[in-house]
Amino acid sequence: MGKFENKWMRAVIPALLIHCSIGTVYCWSLFKGDIASYIGKPVSEVEWAFSIAIFVLGMSAAFGGKFVEKDIHKSSLLAAIFFVVGMAATGFFIYQKSLIGIYISYGVVMGIGLGIGYLTPVKTLMLWFKEQKGLATGLAVAGFGLAKVIASPLMEKLLGDRNSEGILVNPTNIYTMFYILAAIYLVMMVVGHLILKKPAGYEEESLQMQSFSYRKVLTNKTFIGIWLMFYINITCGLALISQEKGILSFIGFGAIGLVSSLTAIFNAGGRIAFSSWGDRLKDRNSIYKIIFISSIVIILCTVIFDGINNSMAILIIALLCIVNAGYGGGFSSLPPLLSDRFGIDSISTVHGLALSAWAFAGLTGNQLSAIILEKTQSYDMVLYVIAALFTLATLISIFVVKPEKVNLENEEFNKKKEIVIG
Template identity: 85%
Template sequence: MKKFENKWVRAVLPALLIHCSIGTVYCWSLFKNDIANYIEKPVGQVEWAFSLAIFVLGMSAAFGGKLVERDIHKSSLLSALFFVAGMAGTGFFIYQKSLIGIYISYGIVMGIGLGIGYLTPVKTLMLWFEKQKGLATGLAVAGFGLAKVIASPLMEKLLGERNSEGILVHASNIYTMFYILAGIYLVMMVIGHLLLKKPADYEGESVQARSFSYRKVLTNKTFIGIWLMFYINITCGLALISQEKGILAFIGFGAIGLVSSLTAIFNAGGRIVFSSWGDRLKDRNSIYKIIFISSITIILLTILLDGMTKSMAILIIALLCIVNAGYGGGFSSLPPLLSDRFSLDTISTVHGLALSAWALAGLSGNQLSAFILEKTQTYDAVLYVIMGLFTVATLISILVVKPDKVSLESEDPNWKKKFVAN
């Protein structure tokens, strides 16, 4: 059985099975209108189920890090149960035409499964890939990004034909789809749960991890800086990504589906490229500088050359691709950066706390661009605001998140022990 005791079977494969399942939360846009039509509620009200799911994802990760740190098998099983129950429950409450039930099942129950499942494979991957932590987390988080590309055709098939107005011919397919998906993801996540295993020489939870201090992390300047960078990157990414179809329609570009697939590939590719690139750098924080500066550059070029016009279609598509790549890369580069700054011993807990930024950005990102458009009626204004936020993030990366050579751990050899002491 030794041939099955390797990093690909015990870390990468289960991580992909788990993340490719929970990542389908980003397929929401494919069926939100169908849900609204079936339960006879405004799309705006139904939309809150997705926002709630992302919020609960971040908060359950923030509070579930200690559980993941102690027992990955318990956490991976809980993730599967909550996620699948939430998926099946969503189908049931759609059938019942209960909006509150959808909020609870898709938003809260499934959200808990999302948060715990997102965290669970990360530390195990970094333990197996000790010298290539960025590559390891990039592979897993890429699964989360690719889930939409993989699941979208299946969902479209399950939803079936639509009439000339885009309404499902067989309305019952909307809740039936959730039942079928729940069964598929149950199998995938349980297999991932059974395969996931830390290296044989792993010593288990350290004394430092058991005496972890939330207060000291949350008040630490480096952690606050990383949290703010991560929050801004997600907010800017969502602000632009949420308007992707609208921007392309505004400039009169017809192949929206093709561009959507292209940006999804860049999103997933950025998760692998940026985080694995960080393995080669002296300081992983440099990756965030690259992400922010490249985003600022392409936005500035778009504004200076001609703004949001049809003649700039290629540049605008490049803008969407680069921001998507940086958005994905920000997620995959986070765990290795936190590991470098706060040690691998407590990475699940610290990573979970940092993901609370995702919870808040999930509420603010889409709303930011919608608010700007409502007030200005122009996409150029959205670009100006996003560019300004990326500039702030760059300054935080330079001035607050210091390089390894001046990190807390290197300043004081006993820092790790002092840091986690209550």
């Protein structure tokens, strides 16, 4: 084995290159207002580009899992092409002031690159880190969370100065930024594509791949339970995270940028900490119980101190940090949990199906808190609803997601095995 044939060079570094690129989708809030201002459309209409991107991410992962399973090199290259073309095309359609074009390029084209790119390194990481699957997926998915921390200063630099009203001094920077970023991420993702490699001697079992039964997965109670608790965790996370700036402004806390960076660090740190912790537990599903219960406890503590309005700023910041950590940890703990329950042979396909929960949560999370605030004008009511949902997720984790491993082989595959054995 050469000095470059190791888990860090062939799995961790390419995974980080790919995930740190596609994770910049979370930087959307930095420039959505600038896009709206440049093309002359309301922010509420421009906002749909992000929602479409997250929805397409989840659905392309759901339908692309089997493709990723067959060939990680084709899938990593395809992810790079779709993501980079989508980003460059977004710049072009901003220049053309075409909202539909932005929906298609940022939402659909980039969304496909996001979904395929998110899935591609996961199985390879778990194959290299057989005894530390949680650590492996945590490292990669942390890249997705850290992308915002890394890319935000670069984007602010590329956007340039603003006037006293917060409007760009040079509005054309908004579309040139996308061209520059597309070039940077093309290099990163292609390098990741070139060095990504499964361990020597590992070959996909084609007969096992042919035996995969979508029906058995989608109708399995354990899978349904995992899907629901994953969906609830994302929905609750987005419902609170999307109101982060508003909550801090409401309590009169000025250092919003500092808190934003802090919560992003907790988001990324939670991805490594929770999934690594799961490696040491008898049942990895226990991690989700810890995530949900810790979120419920911090919400109840906030409510006990008379809610958002009268609570200490440090408690509000702790609330945002803990929910962010659990939000990130839910993502990184998902692949190893699915591997424990359904086996590693078809993990990309099963993981892709589970990520469809992200697609629907991307459409409902932000809207949930927005609707509650519109109807009640109360951040406390948002907390009550989130606490109730976390409680439901806890019950699902306890009573639905059983520890037994599920057999995904269909009857035809079993017959073929019997013939081979006979």
